[in-house]
Amino acid sequence: MAEGGGEQARIIDGKAVAAGIIEQVKEARDRLMSALAVKPGLAVVLVGENPASQVYVRNKSAKAHECGFHSEQHTLPASTSEADVLALVSSLNRDPAIHGILVQLPLPDHVDEQKVLLAIAPEKDVDGFHPVNVGRLSTGAPGALVPCTPAGSVILAKSALGSDLSGLEAVVVGRSNIVGKPVAQLLLRENCTVTIAHSRTRDLPSVCRRADILVAAVGRPQMIRGGWVKPGACVIDVGINRVAAPDLGEGRTRLVGDVAFDEASTVAGAITPVPGGVGPMTIAMLMANTVTAAARAAGRPDLAAGVGATRTAA
Missing domain, CATH: 3.40.50.10860 (Leucine Dehydrogenase, chain A, domain 1)
Incomplete structure (x- = not known):
């Protein structure tokens, strides 16, 4: 992984990657319509x-x-x-x-x-x-329909790191059935070494700092601080949290992720924004x-x- 150190991370453009997927979908639709x-x-x-x-x-x-x-x-x-x-x-x-x-x-x-x-x-x-699709994903059996947010998250990581993620260390913060567990299964399928961390993980910051790929899916606004990120890591922020934004006016709010973006973007090699990252991919x-x-x-x-x-x- 490239070393960080004060330089701004590459912003992973989820809208652009999603647009490419949509073009693939339209081409497949045309094939279905034409053939059948x-x-x-x-x-x-x-x-x-x-x-x-x-x-x-x-x-x-x-x-x-x-x-x-x-x-x-x-x-x-x-x-x-x-x-x-x-x-x-x-x-x-x-x-x-x-x-x-x-x-x-x-x-x-x-x-x-x-x-x-x-x-x-x-x-x-x-x-x-x-459960049938969950079981197919976890066992590697064919025919699984894979949860959308986890699948999109892995594609975004590949857009930043290349198609071969073999040997990289991945840390997933969050163990939900909707994101945490399936994204861990997908990263295992990519030959990553995967740790699932959660609220009871001891010394969570040091666990996160091991990650070449850090997936934040914990549902707590800006929980992952810049000091938790390994220099040069790829950070995939799944969180969508609405918080008060008094600077925008009384009663106004803004969307933020589970990662403190301003801090993490000076350490990471690549990072997804919120909004405009994982959301369009879902x-x-x-x-x-x-x-x-x-x-x-x-x-x-x-x-x-x-x-x-x-x-x-x-």
Whole structure:
């Protein structure tokens, strides 16, 4: 790794990398349409009126339209029963025009999230949260739909470090099922030496300083300080936190990551910004999973081969 030391890190442009993935998705869509007249279909389910969820769903639906997909948005009131949510998922499982199903989290308290996620057919689980896909990823079995944020994070690391990450030491701060654990599995698949750190890790700063690749996915604003970063390391900041910004005016807020960007960017070799880093990649990988699912459902996985791949073929 290159040594840092006061110079500004390279800013990893998630928007630009995501745009490249979207072009791959559109090319695969064209191949599906030309060969089989199959249009990839994505259904997004939103239960309730969480403002952040509404923004995320709107962005996902807009990107699906941009990709030329058949796109459905099912918006249900917060009072919708668990049985009705499950009935909608079951209907979408049976719909041949739908290849990807995404249920936006969080769900209202009276709806069991795990039960709903388990109800999604694994082959349509474009979030990659179903235990079948989790198991395929962890065992290296073929056919996994990989969680979008972890997959995008590894692609961003490769954009900074090159396609071969073999032998690099990676530290993942955060052990969630949504990001921490799957990104660790993906980095293991890339032949990295991986440590999963968390709130009870002893001397967390020194553990982080070992990392050639440092992935911050802990959900605490600016927790990772500049002094925790190894000079020249690649820092992937998954965090999206809204904090008070009195300098912008009374009651105003700004988005920050889990990394203290101003500090870390003078030490790291490359770093993702917040916003504009991992966020755009998450939506791009959702589109990649959808077109992959469509190609598999049509019996022609080759038509989407390599779209959003996190690993260079051997």
